[in-house]
Amino acid sequence: MMWRSHMGRLTLRVALVVMLFTEWGGSVSGAATEELPGGRPEDVALAINNPDEYAWKLFLALNRQASQKEIGQPAPGVPITKYTDDSPVVWETWALASGGRHSGTLANPSVNYSEVYLNDGAEPLEWGTWPRQAHVMKAFERFPAQIAREMIDVLEKKVSSRNLTPSNFTFSMAPSGVSLAALPAAEMLKLAPSAEQGEGNEVRMNRPTYYFIRTNGLYSVEGLEAEFTRETAAVKPSPPLVFPVTAQEIKAQWRPIRAEDKPRYHWRALRGANGEEKIYGLVALHIMTKDLPNWFWCTFVQEDYDKYPEMDSFDSTTKNSGGVRPEVVGSKWAHYRLRGSQVDFTDSRGRYIVLANPVIEHGFQQTASCITCHSRASVGLRPPDAQNILNKLDPLKIDTLVARGAVMVGYVGPMDPHWFLDEKGKVRYIPMDFVWSAPIRALSKNSHSYR
Numbered sequence: 001m002m003w004r005s006h007m008g009r010l011t012l013r014v015a016l017v018v019m020l021f022t023e024w025g026g027s028v029s030g031a032a033t034e035e036l037p038g039g040r041p042e043d044v045a046l047a048i049n050n051p052d053e054y055a056w057k058l059f060l061a062l063n064r065q066a067s068q069k070e071i072g073q074p075a076p077g078v079p080i081t082k083y084t085d086d087s088p089v090v091w092e093t094w095a096l097a098s099g100g101r102h103s104g105t106l107a108n109p110s111v112n113y114s115e116v117y118l119n120d121g122a123e124p125l126e127w128g129t130w131p132r133q134a135h136v137m138k139a140f141e142r143f144p145a146q147i148a149r150e151m152i153d154v155l156e157k158k159v160s161s162r163n164l165t166p167s168n169f170t171f172s173m174a175p176s177g178v179s180l181a182a183l184p185a186a187e188m189l190k191l192a193p194s195a196e197q198g199e200g201n202e203v204r205m206n207r208p209t210y211y212f213i214r215t216n217g218l219y220s221v222e223g224l225e226a227e228f229t230r231e232t233a234a235v236k237p238s239p240p241l242v243f244p245v246t247a248q249e250i251k252a253q254w255r256p257i258r259a260e261d262k263p264r265y266h267w268r269a270l271r272g273a274n275g276e277e278k279i280y281g282l283v284a285l286h287i288m289t290k291d292l293p294n295w296f297w298c299t300f301v302q303e304d305y306d307k308y309p310e311m312d313s314f315d316s317t318t319k320n321s322g323g324v325r326p327e328v329v330g331s332k333w334a335h336y337r338l339r340g341s342q343v344d345f346t347d348s349r350g351r352y353i354v355l356a357n358p359v360i361e362h363g364f365q366q367t368a369s370c371i372t373c374h375s376r377a378s379v380g381l382r383p384p385d386a387q388n389i390l391n392k393l394d395p396l397k398i399d400t401l402v403a404r405g406a407v408m409v410g411y412v413g414p415m416d417p418h419w420f421l422d423e424k425g426k427v428r429y430i431p432m433d434f435v436w437s438a439p440i441r442a443l444s445k446n447s448h449s450y451r
Helices: 007-023 041-049 051-062 100-104 145-155 185-191 207-215 221-231 259-264 370-375 437-441
Strands: 200-205 248-256 267-271 277-289 296-302 336-342 397-402 405-409
Touching: 041 051, 051 248, 051 277, 051 296, 051 336, 200 207, 200 437, 207 248, 259 277, 277 370, 296 370
Parallel strands: none
Antiparallel strands: 200 248, 248 277, 267 277, 277 296, 296 336, 397 405
């Protein structure tokens, strides 16, 4: 692990020592904790030598029913095959990174459900002391806050100094025959699916990830830009950011399901703005861990959403069991499939590795690579006339305009060092160690920005 060398980062070392102790079985409160996979030598070895097996090891640990007493821990003595209906699993008790400013929409921009990226770039609270909101549909994310703000400014032509492109996944939702250029920003946001309309996105991070962001000030736009300044200083620049080996993050997607389908899903009963209760089932789950320098990546999908994928799945551990692991037989988790795992940009023959979830990467699965997409997670300085938009690389690109908007294309293959430089070879962006949540969700300390 690469540590900061200057004195201003001494507190980071102390904080991470405490975090690692707590996460690996110790407890500040004295309560007994269970050792979960992540960061140990045996985890690293399994991730490298048998990545599919490690993917399932993470899935089986993080999807156990959560403890009611200790955040981020499974309920003692409760295996994954046993659970109480409508109860959270381990990862659902982690810090909520998504949901900021009602996802940046115009309807109610003051509402912020995120526990990491707070209004006015405020410092997150100590782990586990958040005023937990009810698990309601409003907390699901339409768009990350930065992307929503970027769409508004670009579509309303408030930005001229940069050739910015609004988030690609919104374009495919434009009505047939409608010119995107003619749509006002508010209408573009309405076109996007939301939990109220049947889709919910959720991103959460574990304790080491949370404290690394908190300790390094990466929770605000100004903090991210300060990191850029430190790393690009002419004299004694800071080394690049490197998250601790125990850092983990998930991205989940939910869809409404029928009551009779509940035994086949991990589900939650949620209430919409009108108070109406709906049943939402977990349909897709990305898991990323810092066990490896370029992180470890795996993705799962509920079997109903894996019927018509654009790419084949690959799970070396369940080739003879129809995708079902023996540990979950007879439970709701028997209906979830590993789509695949990823530990590098290319395979042993130099071919680009593609990994996609049929829900999360719908529409561009054939050009989806977890590692390559996240390698573009980056931060630069805002130009003077674009203070509402954090300067960063785009995660996707638009290649072909079509009648319904545009075709989404992802980045695959190794990182390109030129991504991070301007035309004169000067550093324009710094990498964020594969973590997108900060550059697309952090809010500004200036209350007039990122509204």
